[in-house]
Amino acid sequence: xxxxxxxxxxxxxxxxxxxxxxxxxxxxxxxxxxxxxxxxxxxxxxxxxxxxxxxxxxxxxxxxxxxxxxxxxxxxxxx
Ligand SMILES: [Zn+2]
Numbered sequence: 001x002x003x004x005x006x007x008x009x010x011x012x013x014x015x016x017x018x019x020x021x022x023x024x025x026x027x028x029x030x031x032x033x034x035x036x037x038x039x040x041x042x043x044x045x046x047x048x049x050x051x052x053x054x055x056x057x058x059x060x061x062x063x064x065x066x067x068x069x070x071x072x073x074x075x076x077x078x079x
Contacts, residue, residue: 012048014041023048 011020021041028038028050039049 010039012039012041014044014046014048016044016046017041021048 010023012023013019014021021043023039024042026038026040027035029036034052034054037051037053038047039051040046041048
């Protein structure tokens with residue numbers, strides 16, 4: 001039973017601890033096209049942040065919540 005799977009090497013400011021704390025990432029909700037994760041403070045366990053993560057996209061994408069990249073109807077023509 002390894003528990004470090006959901007532990008990310010990030011720190012988020014926790015209002016209860018009043019400092020940046022390491023967080024645990026927990027899958028909160030699964031939607032059709034994305035997952036919503038919740039970040040819990042590793043010390044007090046309170047929910048600090050939530051993040052949407054579209055399927056198949058890196059979690060560091062700043063354009064989360066934007067339009068999905070579909071096939072471009074006006075494809076570039078090869079020269
Ligand atoms: Zn805390």
